[in-house]
């Protein structure tokens with residue numbers, strides 16, 4: 001069995017690549033996606049918080065999310081199959097980054113970059129914050145930055161499924177199987193070895209294996225600095241109405257946002273308390289001890305909340321700079337990477353899918369130049385850092 005392109009991983013990234021590659025090649029390529037878990041319960045996508053923001057500090061990340069926002073707002077035009085509308089429940093309610101005095105220079109710096117990239121974003125002073133969000137304690141705040149358009153959250157699983165369904169309608173074959181090895185000869189990937197179906201010959205191979213990307217790379221003797229890092233999302237109810245609540249990022253790094261009639265919240269741990277991890281065990285104590293006090297300080301009504309539920313998911317964490325690794329390997333040039341998205345791969349999936357299709361088909365990016373995310377920077381140890389306010 002032979003395919004022109006094989007993609008390992010049918011999460012939101014692999015499925016977005018399959019959709020764009022089959023669309024851009026107009027059915028001339030035989031494309032396969034290998035996905036071992038069609039229930040998508042263990043991958044990052046279904047466990048994501050589903051956020052999309054334009055407030056980044058790297059111009060490419062801003063442009064990636066601008067394309068992503070536009071794509072999601074017109075999703076039925078892109079991903080409808082047989083005229084059925086596509087629903088991903090996009091809630092365009094903005095991201096609000098809060099800053100204390102020490103963080104104001106970063107907030108203003110980021111704002112200057114965002115303005116250059118035409119991001120609709122407003123800087124708010126404490127009076128603006130008090131007026132717009134009367135439920136918020138602003139006593140320790142020096143300002144905030146609010147995205148006015150193209151930011152919010154959506155149904156991550158729904159987006160994954162929509163890409164997958166459309167890719168299949170464009171002729172892509174999904175295998176429910178596990179890739180267990182690669183056949184490599186003369187600096188080329190020749191085939192993918194599957195647990196059930198055996199050997200599949202391939203012209204190009206894409207690594208879209210999420211937190212398992214380093215294992216797939218290792219089969220070709222490639223060291224990929226992407227590790228699985230566990231993140232918790234806690235949901236809670238609050239009896240008081242919190243009107244007009246955007247996705248709010250506290251200066252501590254704790255974020256919260258509405259989810260249906262409830263809220264969700266989470267936070268990334270300090271680097272020294274962030275081991276490589278694949279299990280799904282939830283640390284409920286961390287909510288009580290760390291997150292809740294911060295929530296209650298920021299929103300006094302959150303003193304009386306009740307935690308309802310919690311889940312764990314994993315970031316495919318790029319140890320160098322937490323940014324994506326995109327494009328061909330410098331030596332094994334028919335081996336393409338779309339990995340290391342850390343906490344922002346969902347919103348990047350439309351632009352990454354398009355970019356990988358472009359570089360596979362044309363050897364260069366045609367729309368957004370994403371060359372700075374190349375594998376080469378990993379080998380050169382040249383981070384492309386994203387400067388967050390927190």
Ligand SMILES: Cc1cc2nc3c(=O)[nH]c(=O)nc-3n(C[C@H](O)[C@H](O)[C@H](O)COP(=O)(O)OP(=O)(O)OC[C@H]3O[C@@H](n4cnc5c(N)ncnc54)[C@H](O)[C@@H]3O)c2cc1C
Nearest residue numbers: 009011013043044045048049051179210313344345346347
């Ligand atoms: C708690 C949490 C919150 C997040 N919040 C956001 C957010 O607000 N906004 C945002 O943009 N991003 C967010 N993210 C990140 C985002 O979810 C990920 O970056 C994105 O889903 C990555 O997609 P993926 O397709 O690369 O990975 P995955 O969804 O993990 O897909 C990879 C797939 O590869 C398959 N696979 C792996 N190895 C093999 C193999 N050997 N054979 C066959 N199949 C294989 C797996 O089964 C899996 O389905 C969050 C992540 C988490 C965990």
